[in-house]
Amino acid sequence: MLGEYRIEGRRASEIAASVERGVGSGQLEPGQPLPPMRELAATLGVNPNTVAAAYRTLRERGVIETDGRRGSRVRPAPATTARGSLQVEVPAGVRDVGNGSPDPALLPPLGAALAKVAGAYARRPTQYGEEPVDEEFARLARAAFDRAGVPAGPVGVASGSLDAIERVLTARLRPGDAVAVEDPGWGSLLDLVPALGLRPVPVAVDDDGPLPDSVARALRAGARAVVVTDRAQNPTGARVTAARAAALRAVLDRHPDVLLIEDDHGHGIVAEPPHPLATGDGAWVFVRSVAKAWGPDLRIAAFTGDPETVDRVLGRQRLGPGWVSRLLQRAVVELWTSGVVDPEVVAAAYGERRDGLVRALAARGVEAHGRSGMNVWIPVADETGAVARLQARGWAVAPGARFRLEAGPAVRVTVSGLTLADLEPLADALAYAAGPAPARRYG
Numbered sequence: 001m002l003g004e005y006r007i008e009g010r011r012a013s014e015i016a017a018s019v020e021r022g023v024g025s026g027q028l029e030p031g032q033p034l035p036p037m038r039e040l041a042a043t044l045g046v047n048p049n050t051v052a053a054a055y056r057t058l059r060e061r062g063v064i065e066t067d068g069r070r071g072s073r074v075r076p077a078p079a080t081t082a083r084g085s086l087q088v089e090v091p092a093g094v095r096d097v098g099n100g101s102p103d104p105a106l107l108p109p110l111g112a113a114l115a116k117v118a119g120a121y122a123r124r125p126t127q128y129g130e131e132p133v134d135e136e137f138a139r140l141a142r143a144a145f146d147r148a149g150v151p152a153g154p155v156g157v158a159s160g161s162l163d164a165i166e167r168v169l170t171a172r173l174r175p176g177d178a179v180a181v182e183d184p185g186w187g188s189l190l191d192l193v194p195a196l197g198l199r200p201v202p203v204a205v206d207d208d209g210p211l212p213d214s215v216a217r218a219l220r221a222g223a224r225a226v227v228v229t230d231r232a233q234n235p236t237g238a239r240v241t242a243a244r245a246a247a248l249r250a251v252l253d254r255h256p257d258v259l260l261i262e263d264d265h266g267h268g269i270v271a272e273p274p275h276p277l278a279t280g281d282g283a284w285v286f287v288r289s290v291a292k293a294w295g296p297d298l299r300i301a302a303f304t305g306d307p308e309t310v311d312r313v314l315g316r317q318r319l320g321p322g323w324v325s326r327l328l329q330r331a332v333v334e335l336w337t338s339g340v341v342d343p344e345v346v347a348a349a350y351g352e353r354r355d356g357l358v359r360a361l362a363a364r365g366v367e368a369h370g371r372s373g374m375n376v377w378i379p380v381a382d383e384t385g386a387v388a389r390l391q392a393r394g395w396a397v398a399p400g401a402r403f404r405l406e407a408g409p410a411v412r413v414t415v416s417g418l419t420l421a422d423l424e425p426l427a428d429a430l431a432y433a434a435g436p437a438p439a440r441r442y443g
Helices: 012-025 037-044 048-060 111-123 135-147 161-172 187-195 212-220 242-253 307-318 326-338 343-363 383-392 420-434
Strands: 064-066 072-074 155-158 178-183 199-206 223-229 259-263 284-289 301-305 375-379 410-414
Touching: 012 048, 037 048, 048 064, 048 072, 111 326, 135 155, 135 284, 135 301, 135 326, 155 161, 155 307, 161 187, 161 223, 161 259, 161 284, 161 301, 161 307, 178 187, 178 212, 187 199, 199 212, 212 223, 212 242, 284 307, 301 307, 343 375, 343 420, 375 420, 383 410, 383 420, 410 420
Parallel strands: 178 199, 178 223, 223 259, 259 284
Antiparallel strands: 064 072, 155 301, 284 301, 375 410
């Protein structure tokens, strides 16, 4: 099973260190199975509980993963491998339509809101020991959750959606647990799950969101949590419909112990309301970031959920950063109450560009997905070749490898930097790049 490499040690720490040395030297390769605990215990002459403790330590460090009857194996990839490293360098003269950022022209100015809260802070600074969630922020966030049909629950604040999701996963799961994630899905989340020592289980997605049968398979395979994007799914633009939400709730009802995490990625940039899956039963969390509509650097996400999960997250937060800046929370309150962002206007601006590009591609016989938000997902025959051919024509797109586990090759286009005049030339370039690489003849 291990070839020539011999695991050594009498104590759990020594056995774990021996495995780590093998992984670090390359003698234990990614995906390589480890001996069953009783077999290794017999070989080393130690109690099976000692090997179990060593394997538990290795799982917590992200070195190995355990999959039920399949046993333990070396992780297939380092937990710190970032999909962001697949970023395409944009040379001079090439348009970047792959960065995922919102249109700066659709973001509100922050000066007045920041100045107002700074003035109030000068009169009464925040002190240690105050509540971590600003009272008015919590009231407005809860009212918005109520309007969206999100079940009742306390409100917490995190430094963005990914921070909230990480804290919830850490509070509820243990290393080695499986998490059902959308595929294709948010690249940062696909990095985060294995970095926490958890095991991602891919769930197929169409324009209406995660496929119920695929979610059901993931849950039957032992997934302890499901992460669903309600609107503006990154990278496909999927938006969960009322019918799909009902079908997904029916699947989740059969697994009452599974943690449900919903990320409303389209908050403030999608006019159509979300269709939350949470019913108020079991462990659940619903997350909303202000990044896409009010400004990426605000680093604020409101979340709600069942009282136990929210309490666990806030309790752990107190032992780390303590709280998310109340100055920023109050600045967001000013932005919310001033009405400087009209989601219908923002959604219309993105929708005109996104729908226009999808239509232009359809006219050229090219499949494309983009029901909501600011991204369009285009399946291609050869991903690497498509990225290169597009760059040669003056367009830098995001390679699909940043967003997928088992899904087929594709590229992602972010429409926020496009004008209507850009759509036809970009569609021409995408149509050229989406097919097989041009055949070459050599004399």
